[in-house]
Amino acid sequence: MKVDKLYLRDFRNYxxxxxxxxxxxxxxxxxxxxxxxxxxxxxAYLGSGRSFRTQKSGELxxxxxxxxxxxxxxxxxxxxxxxxxxxxxxxxxRQIYCNGxxxxxAGELSGxxxxxxxxxEDLLVLRAGASxxxxxxxxxxxQLRPNYEAALTEYGRIMEQKNRILKDRFENPALLEILPxxxxxxxxxxxxxxxxxxxxxxALGKAAAGYHAAxxxxxxxxxxxxxxxxxxxxxxxxxxxxxxxLSRHLERHGRAELETAQCLTGPxxxxxxxxxxxxxxxxxxxxxxxxxxxxxxxxxxxALMERESGETPVLLLDDVLSELDAGRQDFVLNQIREGxxxxxxxxxxxxxxxGKTVEIGNGQVLSVNDIN
Ligand code: ATP
Ligand code: MG
Numbered sequence: 001m002k003v004d005k006l007y008l009r010d011f012r013n014y015x016x017x018x019x020x021x022x023x024x025x026x027x028x029x030x031x032x033x034x035x036x037x038x039x040x041x042x043x044a045y046l047g048s049g050r051s052f053r054t055q056k057s058g059e060l061x062x063x064x065x066x067x068x069x070x071x072x073x074x075x076x077x078x079x080x081x082x083x084x085x086x087x088x089x090x091x092x093x094r095q096i097y098c099n100g101x102x103x104x105x106a107g108e109l110s111g112x113x114x115x116x117x118x119x120x121e122d123l124l125v126l127r128a129g130a131s132x133x134x135x136x137x138x139x140x141x142x143q144l145r146p147n148y149e150a151a152l153t154e155y156g157r158i159m160e161q162k163n164r165i166l167k168d169r170f171e172n173p174a175l176l177e178i179l180p181x182x183x184x185x186x187x188x189x190x191x192x193x194x195x196x197x198x199x200x201x202x203a204l205g206k207a208a209a210g211y212h213a214a215x216x217x218x219x220x221x222x223x224x225x226x227x228x229x230x231x232x233x234x235x236x237x238x239x240x241x242x243x244x245x246l247s248r249h250l251e252r253h254g255r256a257e258l259e260t261a262q263c264l265t266g267p268x269x270x271x272x273x274x275x276x277x278x279x280x281x282x283x284x285x286x287x288x289x290x291x292x293x294x295x296x297x298x299x300x301x302x303a304l305m306e307r308e309s310g311e312t313p314v315l316l317l318d319d320v321l322s323e324l325d326a327g328r329q330d331f332v333l334n335q336i337r338e339g340x341x342x343x344x345x346x347x348x349x350x351x352x353x354x355g356k357t358v359e360i361g362n363g364q365v366l367s368v369n370d371i372n
Pocket of ligand 1: 011012013014030031032033034035036037038039059060061062063346
């Protein structure tokens with residue numbers, strides 16, 4: 001799959017821009033704060049309706065703008081397709097169009113345009129806190145499984161309501177009567193999340209192990225281990241069993257939740273542990289090992305998506321190449337020969353041999369140089 005054209009209106013710092021891209025490598029160059037990452041954000045949003053930077057879609061609208069428009073022409077599923085999003089600054093719901101037809105949910109666009117983002121923070125994801133790893137897994141899963149995205153959104157909503165009950169019950173003790181209903185719903189949806197995550201992380205780990213072995217000459221064996229709530233003994237168990245395990249867990253922590261007035265544990269605290277030959281990278285990994293494993297995870301994510309849809313997702317490399325030494329750069333570039341890639345960097349001369357160069361300044365295209 002590839003993005004042929006992108007049109008932005010009042011998106012971030014883009015007032016109005018129409019861009020055309022090459023089917024292979026597209027280099028986005030420009031000084032700091034000119035709009036390079038914004039452009040990648042627009043490409044990711046075009047496919048998924050999700051920003052990798054913010055949950056608040058209003059932030060996408062250019063300061064002072066009435067609405068933002070992100071439209072694109074995409075080649076995927078064997079044909080040319082058009083995607084269009086109109087996003088409003090306030091609570092007004094966004095509008096979604098695919099090939100001129102209005103859609104209700106982002107899930108209906110699933111598979112039209114999939115993207116994989118790789119940025120410098122991802123290089124350290126195996127050292128970071130659990131939330132960064134959860135975000136990585138959630139982002140990939142949401143694109144792979146529209147039902148997962150629906151469950152994740154639902155889980156977040158129920159948790160928000162439960163937190164409100166826990167806080168407001170001091171003033172309004174009657175609220176405690178509805179708490180069991182919220183707990184039951186949390187367990188039902190939480191069990192689904194665990195089931196999806198277990199399968200996804202298993203597949204991701206196996207694919208990443210292959211890349212890591214190729215990368216490190218086969219000396220180290222990479223493994224992923226999914227960590228979820230302690231009462232879940234087997235995350236591959238049927239959803240019903242997971243739901244019961246979650247319920248036992250909530251019972252144990254019920255009192256503490258009331259005392260602290262917040263949702264304490266659950267799938268919203270999930271994590272995964274990445275190890276090399278049995279040693280957790282978070283504690284024992286060298287800087288190089290942590291980076292190499294992170295690259296393997298990203299390439300694995302792309303491979304899984306490719307396996308599912310039969311098409312290579314668009315890769316978005318935000319500032320990441322300049323963070324890598326020559327050996328790792330070559331490994332990444334060799335692995336991504338197929339498919340469309342967007343690479344941002346600040347130094348104008350670097351990597352220009354790779355493909356089309358688009359120079360960005362203050363939310364506008366300053367120049368285009370296509371070597372082909
Ligand atoms: P760097 O090389 O530092 O990563 P960049 O080219 O990737 O820079 P971006 O993150 O794409 O920069 O753009 C940042 C600029 O966009 C900032 O100056 C920011 O103020 C501006 N910006 C972000 N959101 C909006 C918005 N809603 N309206 C107008 N401008 C915005
Ligand atoms: Mg940037």
